Amino acid sequence: MILRQTHWVGVKKIAASMDEKQVVRNIKRIRQSKKMSLGRLAKLCGLTKGYVSKIENSDKAPPFSTLSKIAGALDTDISLLLADESEAPENLSLCIVRKDERKEVVSRGTLYGLHYEALAHKKIGKNMEPYVILPVFREKGIFSHEGEEFIYVLEGPYEFSYDGSKYLLNAGDSIYFDSIVPHSGRSLGRKKAKILAVIYSYKRR
Numbered sequence: 001m002i003l004r005q006t007h008w009v010g011v012k013k014i015a016a017s018m019d020e021k022q023v024v025r026n027i028k029r030i031r032q033s034k035k036m037s038l039g040r041l042a043k044l045c046g047l048t049k050g051y052v053s054k055i056e057n058s059d060k061a062p063p064f065s066t067l068s069k070i071a072g073a074l075d076t077d078i079s080l081l082l083a084d085e086s087e088a089p090e091n092l093s094l095c096i097v098r099k100d101e102r103k104e105v106v107s108r109g110t111l112y113g114l115h116y117e118a119l120a121h122k123k124i125g126k127n128m129e130p131y132v133i134l135p136v137f138r139e140k141g142i143f144s145h146e147g148e149e150f151i152y153v154l155e156g157p158y159e160f161s162y163d164g165s166k167y168l169l170n171a172g173d174s175i176y177f178d179s180i181v182p183h184s185g186r187s188l189g190r191k192k193a194k195i196l197a198v199i200y201s202y203k204r205r
């Protein structure tokens with residue numbers, strides 16, 4: 001599993017046994033697939049062009065902190081930088097994630113007890129992040145981030161809080177909102193609710 005700002009679980013453990021040459025190849029392949037220059041990648045990472053060029057021509061992977069910056073600049077998941085050759089997707093414009101391939105995600109919400117499953121972790125350069133989320137019973141955090149968000153309730157009831165107002169949603173209900181406005185939600189009833197959440201982030205320029 002991976003850490004992304006979206007950070008997955010266990011990346012550092014994976015990194016210990018990864019093929020470092022393959023990591024370097026993945027960085028270059030993904031950068032080129034996005035038609036991004038070395039200079040542009042360096043600028044987005046806050047690194048020098050020379051250092052990024054050295055990374056791509058090295059047999060050793062850069063430190064994990066640098067990998068995280070590169071993944072963010074490439075709008076991709078660290079898992080794809082760490083993937084071995086058999087796991088690296090050949091078709092960068094499409095991805096299929098089977099039910100047993102879902103990834104449990106660690107994010108800010110996890111600190112508050114939220115359980116996330118990423119549904120499109122294989123897609124590189126995506127603007128949308130779809131998750132299946134199991135909300136907690138008691139609100140422990142308020143969220144605010146750039147972009148927009150869509151929620152579809154798979155199993156309810158679910159109480160959604162938005163800018164100080166509360167809304168009761170049941171299975172089959174949905175809501176679309178500007179995510180910069182403070183929001184949160186919680187499960188009601190005897191069992192946790194289950195929601196499909198799609199988070200849209202404005203495309204990096």
